[in-house]
Amino acid sequence: MNESTNVIDISKIIETNRGIIYKVVNSYCSHINEQEDLMQEIIFQIVKGYKNFDHNVKVTTWMYKVAFNVAISYYRKLKTRQKHMIPMPSKIVVIDERETNEYDERIPQLRTFINEFDALHKAILIMYLDGNSHKEISSAMGISVSNVGTKINRIKTQLKKKFKQ
Structure with missing residues (x-):
């Protein structure tokens, strides 16, 4: 080539x-x-x-x-x-997200919560929300697939708690 x-x-x-x-x-x-x-x-x-x-x-x-x-x-x-x-x-x-067709009032709140995570958890969450597999996230982050699953479950638990508050 x-x-x-x-x-x-x-x-x-x-x-x-x-x-x-x-x-x-x-x-x-x-x-x-x-x-x-x-x-x-x-x-x-x-x-x-x-x-x-x-x-x-x-x-x-x-x-x-x-x-x-x-x-x-x-x-x-x-x-x-x-x-x-x-x-x-x-x-x-x-950028005013309300200008997009798919505006959801929870998006700014989700971004605030994402910014509270450390760099690794933030990266994992972004890739997860973008539809990447555990294997792809594992490869990009340099951690095991099972570790990705564990971290995603912990992130989900934290986000559920934050959204309920």
Whole structure:
């Protein structure tokens, strides 16, 4: 496979699965500048890593793995950087979800609950809500399939409690 074919392939893969990148970015960053930076870094790492992509693995699972690894690293760097920054007013970009056809008033509440989870649990929940199998989540997160099942059950229990409150 030549280099131009790889560029076309990875471009199509990114375009087809851009929702994965969007979900991860929006789960880890709320400021538009941070979102753009993280999105660029994820895409860069996907393009960079494509030459080593194991085509026996589902492309979406691989993309999740890359995106979450980049997001977690980015988030850690951001937290370290924030320790040394002077607080300044910031503009938060909020998309009004009520503009979509499938608006559910529980979505903002669910996002609030998701943000309370640590990075691993957040990643597992996002992949689970996106319909990925336990095996795919296991592969992307580097934990056993049974561990994924256990964590998902615990997450569900926590969310049920939070929604009842």
